[in-house]
Amino acid sequence: xxxxxxxxxxxxxxxxxxxxxxxxxxxxxxxxxxxxxxxxxxxxxxxxxxxxxxxxxxxxxxxxxxxxxxxxxxxxxxxxxxxxxxxxxxxxxxxxxxxxxxxxxxxxxxxxxxxxxxxxxxxxxxxxxxxxxxxxxxxxxxxxxxxxxxxxxxxxxxxxxxxxxxxxxxxxxxxxxxxxxxxxxxxxxxxxxxxxxxxxxxxxxxxxxxxxxxxxxxxxxxxxxxxxxxxxxx
Numbered sequence: 650x651x652x653x654x655x656x657x658x659x660x661x662x663x664x665x666x667x668x669x670x671x672x673x674x675x676x677x678x679x680x681x682x683x684x685x686x687x688x689x690x691x692x693x694x695x696x697x698x699x700x701x702x703x704x705x706x707x708x709x710x711x712x713x714x715x716x717x718x719x720x721x722x723x724x725x726x727x728x729x730x731x732x733x734x735x736x737x738x739x740x741x742x743x744x745x746x747x748x749x750x751x752x753x754x755x756x757x758x759x760x761x762x763x764x765x766x767x768x769x770x771x772x773x774x775x776x777x778x779x780x781x782x783x784x785x786x787x788x789x790x791x792x793x794x795x796x797x798x799x800x801x802x803x804x805x806x807x808x809x810x811x812x813x814x815x816x817x818x819x820x821x822x823x824x825x826x827x828x829x830x831x832x833x834x835x836x837x838x839x840x841x842x843x844x845x846x847x848x849x850x851x852x853x854x855x856x857x858x859x860x861x862x863x864x865x866x867x868x869x870x871x872x873x874x875x876x877x878x879x880x881x882x883x
Contacts (some may be wrong), residue, residue, distance in 0.1 A: 657688035663719030679877040692854040694868035697875040712736040746824045747815030751807040760795040766818040773835035784813035825856035829863045
């Protein structure tokens, strides 16, 4: 990593306000002035007390929440002002998100759930399934389960399937929400290795890690989102 890199993720002066429609459309400011950047090959950890806004910032970056102001540049696209079709294309080719929860279409096999990000960008089916199989094996999902829908799996198995899906395609930018939560030592080590490998290939990563040792291992620096609290609430 060198200082000459342009940030892959560049967030400038972002604010967010929630509207309580069931309470007379009251406006609740939750974040203001959020500013950070992430270079290729860098992992930045979001820290701060529960409720400080870590998940809110991640959802703003991914486009699930609409920013009230500011800019969220991901690979040249301003998510804060993008059209829905542009955000969908960004998620398909540029920005991956490993959440804590698996949401899939029932009756789709686990192998195809993991392969889907590759298939969506035109990867041949055999190659996509080979990559999916490799990740599922690394994360200790028994091969006898690969033809079943992961909707029937335990919470821990679903989490590992979600991780495999998130790392199947080489996204240039990634958001990781508690990727090592509730994992045993072996699977935790596998996930940390996947993160390190993603960094080595140049991915820009923002993550939330409550596991302090994992955070220290993969993060290059930290951003305390408490600094982005609205001034009246600070």
